[in-house]
Structure formats: structure tokens, C-alpha cells
Amino acid sequence: MVNQTLTAPTTRIEPSFAERFIEPLNKMRTGVDHLIEDLPARWSAFQFPAAPAIEMTETDKLYTISAEVPGIASEDIELQIDRDTLILKGEKKEERREEDCDYVISERAYGSFERRIALPQDALTDQIEAERKDGLLRISIPRSKDAKSAKRKIEIHTHTNS
16 A cells, blocks of 8 residues: 655745735835824814904995904904005913813814905005904904006907018
8 A cells, every 4th residue: 555645845935026015005004094093082182273264245335354253352362454464363372270181072272373364455444443242353344435446457469470
């Protein structure tokens, strides 16, 4: 009786160059995926400036800019005019009541901000008034009836080669 044992050849298969190149990228992608999954829980760790949302409306006589400034003291807000630009600066200061606590959720933003708003040519910048009520800063800018628009169409001349 003949005893036959078949054995598979023992050859070592080396990973290809592409597999060796792709493996670290796959590990990095997995790490980034885990980071993104954790991002909403960590989002409050980032502090973004508290720039107020604004809207600007107009009538025949007046431009009105409204800026949302809840939680910002009037003395922490500054309005300036620089030629045809209205500059709104301020700071929303963080309130800390409990010293030994960690936030579970915090969607409030704190810090300094600056908004620059280009004003139309017919704005009377020397007559601007501002008032604050219920967390809204309302800036009234009268318009000049006599201001001429600096906008004009420029004709394009075509030269022929004759």
C-alpha cells in the first residue's frame, strides 16, 4: 500500500505595491471617519465669533439696517463711519456662573466681531441715528434726494482695421 500525502506548495505571497500603498490610506480614512462621527459631540469646543445677523431695507427716504445683538451690552457695541462704509464692532462676553462644570451642549458664541457694510452713494452718513430695543440694533440712514448716481453706461467703440 502506497501512502500518498499531498501537500500544497509553501509559497509566500507578498502584497503588491498597490496594496502596500493603499493600506495606510485606508487606515487614515478610518481615523477620519471616526473623527467625523465624534464631531457633533465636540462641536461646542470650537469658539466662533458672535457676529450679528443683519438685514438692510430701504424706502424712498431712508435705509434701515437691523442687527441682532441679544446678550451684548450697549457699551460693548461701537458704530463708526469710514467714508462710505458703516462699521459695527462689538464683543459678546461669556458669562460663567458655575466654576466647576463642563458643558454638555453649548451653541452660544462669544468673542469680538466686526461687520463692515458698504453704504449706497445717496446715504447721508452725517445724519445716521441708532437705537437699541429688545436685542435689536436699528440704524437709520437718511437718503439724499439730490445725490446723483455715479453709475453710468460706458459706450464701447470698435475700431476697424481698414
